[in-house]
Amino acid sequence: MMKRILAALLCVLMLLSIVACGTEEAKTETLDAMETKAGSEEKKTEEKKTEEVKEEVKYDRVDTPLTPERVAAIPIAREGMTSEELRQICVDYVKLSVSFQWVPNESFDYKANQGGGTPVHFEEGKLHGGIPYINVSSGNLYRMLEFYDVETGVLDVTYLSKNTIIFGTACSGTTGWGWARVINSAVCAWTAQLNANAGLIPVGPYTYDLSTHRFGEDGKEDCDVIAKRNGEQVMYESYALSKKADCFVNKGHVRMNGKDPVVVRNADGTIDGEKSYIVQVEQGLFTTGSYHGRVSADGVEYVIQGNEGKKGDGSDFYYTFKELYKTGYLPHTFKEFHGQDPIEPATVSLDVTGDTVSFDALNAATVTANYVISDVFTVLTDTEGKQLIRYAYRLDHHYSRKAALKDHLPKAYLWQYRDKGYTVSIEVQLGNGELLTAYTGTLVP
Numbered sequence: 001m002m003k004r005i006l007a008a009l010l011c012v013l014m015l016l017s018i019v020a021c022g023t024e025e026a027k028t029e030t031l032d033a034m035e036t037k038a039g040s041e042e043k044k045t046e047e048k049k050t051e052e053v054k055e056e057v058k059y060d061r062v063d064t065p066l067t068p069e070r071v072a073a074i075p076i077a078r079e080g081m082t083s084e085e086l087r088q089i090c091v092d093y094v095k096l097s098v099s100f101q102w103v104p105n106e107s108f109d110y111k112a113n114q115g116g117g118t119p120v121h122f123e124e125g126k127l128h129g130g131i132p133y134i135n136v137s138s139g140n141l142y143r144m145l146e147f148y149d150v151e152t153g154v155l156d157v158t159y160l161s162k163n164t165i166i167f168g169t170a171c172s173g174t175t176g177w178g179w180a181r182v183i184n185s186a187v188c189a190w191t192a193q194l195n196a197n198a199g200l201i202p203v204g205p206y207t208y209d210l211s212t213h214r215f216g217e218d219g220k221e222d223c224d225v226i227a228k229r230n231g232e233q234v235m236y237e238s239y240a241l242s243k244k245a246d247c248f249v250n251k252g253h254v255r256m257n258g259k260d261p262v263v264v265r266n267a268d269g270t271i272d273g274e275k276s277y278i279v280q281v282e283q284g285l286f287t288t289g290s291y292h293g294r295v296s297a298d299g300v301e302y303v304i305q306g307n308e309g310k311k312g313d314g315s316d317f318y319y320t321f322k323e324l325y326k327t328g329y330l331p332h333t334f335k336e337f338h339g340q341d342p343i344e345p346a347t348v349s350l351d352v353t354g355d356t357v358s359f360d361a362l363n364a365a366t367v368t369a370n371y372v373i374s375d376v377f378t379v380l381t382d383t384e385g386k387q388l389i390r391y392a393y394r395l396d397h398h399y400s401r402k403a404a405l406k407d408h409l410p411k412a413y414l415w416q417y418r419d420k421g422y423t424v425s426i427e428v429q430l431g432n433g434e435l436l437t438a439y440t441g442t443l444v445p
Contacts, residue, residue, distance in 0.1 A: 066100045077182040079343045086182045087245035094178035094281045098130050102155040132168045140374045174283035175256045180372045180431030183334050185341040189399040194249040200332040204238025206230040223250040224328025236271040236321045242331040250328045255282040273322035348428040350439035357441045367403040372431035379425040
């Protein structure tokens, strides 16, 4: 009897243990389900937040800090390169210019010389995009590197903003320095020069008088007059034949094709001017209006300079053929893109002979190059190879191949060390991207 009772008790205990285990497992399953559900809800909430943030951020900044490495990554034009490679060099350089982002170390204002003087404001500590436009033609990327902190993105404008020869660029300056990476067969200084007289080649079947002055001079045609005289379809066919890196100019502005055109034809073979378009790269002036406000990937607000009424950071503006025609744009190309002018190795020289040079001879010397000159550097080195000074002479015109050193030398240093047997070198930064030495010799009295 006792054995039966003990066996019954043992069975009850086992059942209680099983029930307890089942209850714990059920609890565990319930908790897991709750946690999964909570995690799912949390994930949905986060996804919703992310979606909300994405909706708020209409424009993301293109992360293109200006670094020596990034500039150097754009290849130097060489003989044997294809037209596509040469064109891409020009486009890449301009895109890097217009998407360059920076923070000024102090606030400053200026008036760009356009429309009677357009006020432009740059605010300390705020992110800005593009090389600032002040209607001069010297805003080469190379000049920014000296004053730009790669780590912080801060641009020291204390000196720059007070020297318009160094600071800022215009539409022709930005595109001109891009073409200068490849082109030396044409003059690309100002919009008024961008025609066949300056070595450019009109694209397609449209025509104009080579003596034209496109600013409405008496007896001569302006760009919009030329476009209208040729007619829509003739101009559309000309636009269709343009390629990446070709030039589009009207009486006061210039753009570069960022890509080949997209051409849509009607059933009768004519071009649909509203559906056909070109993505173009340009430097604009305005900084006001909703089109110029941006929010970076990390939520920082910043402003870019560009044309009013167009979205983009300057590197991806879409223009229909109809828009181009109505605003009087004329397409041009360059000989180098078509194998009509060979790509030359860059050369620089100084009209000084011999291994020694006096201060007076140096002061009277002229640098000559076969590509446009951005900057000329005078470098003085002591007998132990230590660099004492590297003095920059920045040209105020962006398409010059000669530079007179007179009044642009570190005269005090050269005079002070003229009898020490030190080495003086003249280095030249060219628009094609190369830094070459024009002369090296011993400085003598």
